[in-house]
């Protein structure tokens with residue numbers, strides 16, 4: 001009797017309470033494991049938990065090259081996560097075409113995304129037949145030289161303002177025991193550096209002729225030869241870096257062990273997290289100080305199709321909140337990227353971020369290589385670039401010839 005009485009008492013108590021809707025766990029996979037990246041993703045987790053759901057963090061170290069294959073095999077192998085980060089590009093399109101990803105157009109329309117996402121073109125890679133399959137988070141760009149002001153002060157030379165000025169300081173930096181250029185060992189980093197050189201030193205026309213039009217003759221041109229020669233400078237200036245992760249290379253610049261790093265503006269999150277200020281502690285040369293152009297890559301959250309109704313609902317809650325202006329500001333200032341919404345107040349952003357925003361808003365922005373080249377072409381290109389960096393006997397001329405062959409067969 002006593003037992004029955006207790007049940008009656010408990011159910012009466014519960015009936016009077018407004019229990020929170022059951023919190024739904026949603027596993028989110030990503031490769032944001034550096035200091036700045038972790039601080040940025042923590043802002044998303046905090047905002048999602050505040051909705052009464054639960055962010056289950058699925059961080060995968062090693063950046064895109066390591067994480068992406070794991071994410072793709074889980075989705076294609078029937079063990080999908082609740083949501084995943086991908087850099088916006090043609091690789092996510094292959095999953096969409098396979099029918100494995102959720103169409104979230106209803107969320108996009110309910111929240112009027114098309115009214116404020118800029119550049120809307122960045123969405124092309126996750127819009128199929130007019131349907132939207134990703135929640136875009138930011139705009140990143142690769143065309144930056146991050147310079148340690150202290151390293152140049154140590155050797156008594158002015159902070160370089162262009163790529164050529166920087167290259168000329170190499171011998172003095174080395175003589176002072178400072179690594180001239182820091183470049184992590186993962187293949188994607190040298191690949192990104194090449195893309196940055198092509199646009200910054202080759203210019204927007206050559207860049208689009210090669211990556212968009214797949215014009216092999218342009219690859220073999222004298223203008224392009226300058227880019228391949230500059231990439232040979234990268235090889236010699238970065239020899240001896242001996243770190244793997246991009247943020248370890250950034251840390252060499254932060255601690256003045258290296259003079260500079262060519263990196264995407266995700267590096268900015270590391271400087272800010274280290275308490276360094278652009279202008280006083282470090283300098284950022286957009287377009288390597290040569291061409292005022294950037295290529296727009298970016299990150300987005302994609303949603304695998306799930307059987308679980310509650311988790312599918314939670315996916316929609318997450319998609320909507322990622323584009324909330326407050327979440328956009330909190331995430332992007334820590335990430336070092338430009339918000340994907342053009343109505344977010346970024347007046348408090350760093351001088352470097354302001355440069356990126358102005359370039360973007362001036363329209364000097366082109367699609368990144370991962371949006372113009374197929375995964376197959378990109379892996380051939382990455383293999384060739386990795387081989388070049390590791391093999392000093394390969395001349396820039398040979399690299400140019402072999403690169404032209406890859407582009408000749410690209411689709």
Ligand code: GAL
Pocket residue numbers: 031032037063064065086087140264266298299
């Ligand atoms: C981007 C990401 C950056 C960095 C970069 C290279 O998509 O936002 O934080 O990880 O890829 O992996």
